[in-house]
Amino acid sequence: MLLQVKDLTVRYGEHVAVWDAGFTLGEGEVLGLVGESGAGKSTVGRALLRLVPEPGRIVSGAITFKGRDLLPLSEAELRALRGAEIALIPQDPLAALNPAFRIGLQATDALALHRGLSRREGQGVMARLLARMGIPDPEDALRRYPHELSGGMRQRVLIAIAFSCGPSLLIADEPTTSLDVTTQAQILRLLAGLRSETGVATCFITHDLGIVAHLTHRVAILYAGCLVEQAPTETILAAPRHPYTRALVRSLPLDGLMPALRESPRACPFSHRCPERMAICDTAHPPVKTVGAGHQVACHLY
Amino acid sequence: MNSKLLGGVVIGLLLCLAALLAPWLTPRDPNRQDLSAIRRPPVWMGGAWDHPLGTDSLGRDLLSRLLWSARVAVVVAIGATLCAAVIGTPVGLVSGYFRGRVDTILMRVVDVWMSIPAVLLAIALMAVLGVGLLKVILAIVLVDWTRFARVIRGEVLALREREFVEASRAIGLGPFRIMAEELLPNLVPLLIVLASLEMAIAVGVEALLSFVGLGVEAAVPSWGSMIAEGRGYLLVGWWGMTLPMLALVVTVVGFNLLGEGLRERLDPRLRTEAAR
């Protein structure tokens, strides 16, 4: 197992962003982390890099990557991992690039840091990567400033940076949310290609079930910080068990709002919106049950 | 409440109390001269309790004069700031909302106005207008309305792009009602901050004008004129100049603290909106 997350709980002060989440990721596997905004999916992604922003804190749990628990590691040990072993493709490519520096300089940071390449060597590696990604004149792109590139080009650059050091785990945090549909399609096509070439295990954070369907092997559904269901992608799409997953997959409108957790849940967080609510749903948090091959649900129905 | 705001509020309240209660706090006429008791030191330096902070070179009670000066400071601060805001805010609103030619013309006027050194302009105006409390206020307003116009315009330029402004245009609101009903309420926090900073400036300018003898009438005590009078006797009675200076500094710092504290509390750009 490449990555094993157990009982992960992340708090932002009073607010519980992720509660008792557990999942695994095998070599070369793509896991979709799905949820609506505020469900905690980005927080999980950040926690894997130990980059939960202030005042967030990983309260408990274990993140085992290649047999090593990441939580006790020092900042220096983590820095050696980040960008080299575990890479991130961020959501907003414009915000992720420093407007004051040329692309070439920022794109070679990881190579200089982790591979000891000079800027010139790094530029060469990046240029080849960008050319493979369909950027017509990569040398020219490297000479430009971030605002001079289109959104799709910027995201290509960030993908190239993520792949540049040959990571074994990739965290893609809604990498296409800010892009137009046609650009999104190009980027997804590119990502799928690079991924199957390199075989990098990927945690794909998204709210789009369409992307999940085409790019992932397994799916974990987050709701109000809790992992409510996980299963192979076919199973999630064809036979979802949790009522929330069913609403997502079958495009059913739901009343009400996702609650914000403030303490250990004493009820199912979905109960007040659930069409199949029972008495027990308001009095006990449902435990995770295995209902099929690799299929786990946290719901009192099962 | 942050510590800056607390400090500002305390100083502001003390100043207002001093100004309001000056006639009752001071048993003496601030202008009564007593040539038998000139340059008496404050009590802690061996002076007597009938002049707790000593007297000046004409034997006038310093405590009484300091407290009565606070009246001038408060009246000038509030009067000048209100008037400058009343003139500057509409100019900034119109300029920022309409943009284009209106904006160009108004902002060129403001630019030219602001390019004249403020102190020079104030002194020149007073030389023409003659001394007096109202004229001091007038001079400060004429110098400083541009500050409001400038800052408000900048804020309006950003606000008018917000969709709620467009929403009210879609409802059929005319430009002036949009300014009054939609934009102005959103400018209130900024105006409050600007006003407290402006008060600090107004108090300083008034002291300066009085110092050079172009401020309030000679019969009205003012920190500026007290500093000017005490200046000549610095070596034989340092308190005559230092105490009004201290009062001035504390007041200016107080208003600045108030402004900074309010900005931290009210300015949406510094506040991370919980709802976002």
Added chain:
Amino acid sequence: MPALLEVQNLKTHYRLGGWLSRRRILRAVDGVDLTLKSQQTLAVVGESGSGKTTLGRTILRLLEPTEGRIVLDGQDISRLSQPRLRPLRRRMQIVFQHPYASLNPRKRVGQIVAQPLRIHQVPGDHRRQVAELLERVGLPASAADHYPHEFSGGQRQRIAIARALALRPDLIVLDEITSGLDATVKLRVLALLRELQADFRLAYLFISHDLSVVRSLSDRVAVMYLGRIVEEAPTEMLFERPLHPYTQVLKASIPEPANRGSWNPPVLVGDAPSPVNIPPGCRFHPRCPLAQAVCREAEPELRELAPGRRVACHLAEAPPVLARDDVSA
């Protein structure tokens, strides 16, 4: 049925630059014709830079048209002065994209929803009317006493809808109103819009970048590219058999959960050009996988191929098939 809204050759151009930089013209909307019948929904679909948002605002005269006519119920409003336009604003309203920006943060919801009633001096008890409107969009009447920041994105969008409904308009422009909302909330808002359309006899001009959202709400769809409509058709027809290559690309670019394992988005060359620099000939030709010589030379007219079906493509009568390859995990 007569048209409620008729737009003819509408253009909205901006001048950029001036003293210091070269003067350029940004052609955001560049010759749009469309018709919307009363109580119908026309969706305008396009990507960023297509001019769809500018089009919506120009139709409401929130932006000034450079050329063309906007006819609302037989009356040309494209040259009316703003004061003379004001009474007509009762008939056409708009709901904006950002539910966090479109409500004045310093006003209570009650004031916000009552504002149109007050401005247009609608008779009657405004408090009661506001309460009814709020309940109609699925919010409690007590919402009137709260400030916008106390509500979620979906609830704020309902408040904005209530404000737009207050004057009982005939036409509401919905500008990307679901783009900030989560999937389950989005579906609720769309369902509400359908109910309201029947109850209030509304026509919608539904502006969106999201084809799948459009499908569930609209009677007709117009696809915009760089300031022009490239294809317009009844919704189902457009989805079943898109004729313009851009529409085909747009539709094929959506990853549908249903066809897992067989998604093959077509390759588009480069990014969309900017509306400052619109290519000559067909404006889609530099990116079009099917472009031929004629496409580089002449701009195709938006012409009627079948009743109610218009396409602006030289090859529309005999479209070649797009080549594709699969994308999967």
